[in-house]
Amino acid sequence: MKLIVVGAGWAGVAAAYEGARCGFDVTLIERTDMLLGTGLVGGIMRNNGRFTALEEIRAMGVHDLVNVIDQNCLHKNIDFPGHKHASLYDVNKIERAIKTLLCQSNVTIQYQTRINNVNLEDTRIKSVVSDCGETYEGDVFIDTTGTFGPMNFCSKYGNGCSMCIMRCPSFKGRVSVTGLCGIEEMQAKKKDGSIGAMSGSCKLNKDSLNKEIISRLNKEGVAIIPLPKEFIEDHLDIKACQQYALEEYKNNLILLDTGHAKLMTPFYPLEKLRQIPGFENARYIDPYTGGNGNSMRFFAIAPHENNLKVKGIENLLCAGEKAGMVGHTEAIITGILAGYNAKRIINRKALLSFSRETLVGEAIAFTNEQLQTEEGLSKKYTVSGSVLFNRLLECNLYTTDIEEIKKKIKKLDYKL
Numbered sequence: 001m002k003l004i005v006v007g008a009g010w011a012g013v014a015a016a017y018e019g020a021r022c023g024f025d026v027t028l029i030e031r032t033d034m035l036l037g038t039g040l041v042g043g044i045m046r047n048n049g050r051f052t053a054l055e056e057i058r059a060m061g062v063h064d065l066v067n068v069i070d071q072n073c074l075h076k077n078i079d080f081p082g083h084k085h086a087s088l089y090d091v092n093k094i095e096r097a098i099k100t101l102l103c104q105s106n107v108t109i110q111y112q113t114r115i116n117n118v119n120l121e122d123t124r125i126k127s128v129v130s131d132c133g134e135t136y137e138g139d140v141f142i143d144t145t146g147t148f149g150p151m152n153f154c155s156k157y158g159n160g161c162s163m164c165i166m167r168c169p170s171f172k173g174r175v176s177v178t179g180l181c182g183i184e185e186m187q188a189k190k191k192d193g194s195i196g197a198m199s200g201s202c203k204l205n206k207d208s209l210n211k212e213i214i215s216r217l218n219k220e221g222v223a224i225i226p227l228p229k230e231f232i233e234d235h236l237d238i239k240a241c242q243q244y245a246l247e248e249y250k251n252n253l254i255l256l257d258t259g260h261a262k263l264m265t266p267f268y269p270l271e272k273l274r275q276i277p278g279f280e281n282a283r284y285i286d287p288y289t290g291g292n293g294n295s296m297r298f299f300a301i302a303p304h305e306n307n308l309k310v311k312g313i314e315n316l317l318c319a320g321e322k323a324g325m326v327g328h329t330e331a332i333i334t335g336i337l338a339g340y341n342a343k344r345i346i347n348r349k350a351l352l353s354f355s356r357e358t359l360v361g362e363a364i365a366f367t368n369e370q371l372q373t374e375e376g377l378s379k380k381y382t383v384s385g386s387v388l389f390n391r392l393l394e395c396n397l398y399t400t401d402i403e404e405i406k407k408k409i410k411k412l413d414y415k416l
């Protein structure tokens with residue numbers, strides 16, 4: 001059984017890991033030289049409903065992946081505006097730890113390989129082909145290529161290439177497997193109706209900040225610096241991560257310690273930033289032009305079932321931002337489900353959709369329903385805030401009671 005996963009962000013990593021657990025010979029194909037994609041500059045886990053989601057997945061049997069994340073956190077159980085009990089992983093260390101886990105799971109990782117063609121037989125993919133002409137045959141394929149850029153989209157719908165972690169000038173732009181199959185994809189919209197969404201945070205070099213801020217970050221994980229009125233910039237509506245589109249994130253500089261100082265705004269002019277006490281020497285390290293803009297995302301969501309099969313192609317699944325969700329945890333839960341359902345495709349069994357009695361099941365199904373509407377395409381879906389978290393609260397699915405979560409999963413008899 002050969003499983004080909006294209007795109008090694010959190011969704012691809014989780015899908016490859018689960019595929020290997022299910023007995024597949026897995027090849028994970030990545031266009032850059034690192035795993036984790038946008039997860040290389042994120043770091044926030046377990047905030048609000050993400051706690052429940054991760055524990056539900058753990059209760060289903062996904063221990064090692066969750067443990068590696070927990071072991072690589074710099075801060076645990078911290079609160080910041082609108083968000084409770086978050087943990088922050090170390091963006092400088094997590095990639096190596098995940099690579100080790102995948103190698104132990106016998107996943108073959110193919111770096112610097114960009115897929116740009118597919119060979120189809122009716123509605124089945126036979127193989128995918130790289131820029132260099134290498135062909136990768138498989139029984140099942142998972143599209144986890146994300147929704148960022150490419151550069152011309154960042155220019156057309158954002159403030160230009162911001163020189164972000166995706167490094168398109170070197171590794172070339174994102175290419176969607178679903179798109180290559182001729183399936184029409186969905187594009188998310190901003191509140192004003194324009195296409196895409198801007199990534200919502202930047203990384204400052206922690207060492208470029210003053211001692212007091214560094215010490216607060218190291219100790220507490222969070223530093224909140226109120227902004228004088230004339231320094232306030234409003235970028236809330238353009239953010240991909242609508243869970244942080246709260247007034248506090250406009251009126252303050254909110255910094256989180258993820259190894260770097262994660263600044264919770266899409267961009268902030270450098271000259272202005274350097275006038276704020278403590279930031280006189282501030283330097284952006286992701287994106288390099290964090291004073292001017294950020295990467296653009298949500299240009300290519302695959303039409304899919306709640307079991308994550310891409311509509312119209314028999315042996316293609318999707319996960320992560322391709323499934324319309326924002327966040328590492330969201331990428332992981334969908335990646336795990338896609339990896340699990342790959343085996344069901346092989347065994348010709350009905351594919352699994354998580355029950356809506358679980359937070360993960362409701363999250364995937366609700367997001368999918370919303371994406372079918374014009375209004376729904378202008379919203380963003382994360383279990384940590386905004387419209388989806390409100391829904392989960394209404395359905396009484398958010399809990400931090402691990403025993404309660406275990407009982408529910410046991411009752412549903414989910415063993416992945």
Ligand SMILES: Cc1cc2nc3c(=O)[nH]c(=O)nc-3n(C[C@H](O)[C@H](O)[C@H](O)COP(=O)(O)OP(=O)(O)OC[C@H]3O[C@@H](n4cnc5c(N)ncnc54)[C@H](O)[C@@H]3O)c2cc1C
Nearest residue numbers: 007009011031037038042043044115146175320321327328
């Ligand atoms: C600046 C920033 C900060 C963020 N902070 C957080 C945070 O703190 N917490 C959180 O939960 N979420 C955060 N997010 C959101 C989160 O990172 C993403 O929603 C999630 O990680 C997406 O994972 P993914 O695997 O779906 O896609 P991606 O991370 O986009 O990964 C897709 C991968 O596919 C590869 N790829 C694309 N096309 C091809 C191809 N044709 N062939 C081979 N490879 C290909 C790409 O190189 C990439 O590695 C942040 C996002 C950004 C941009």
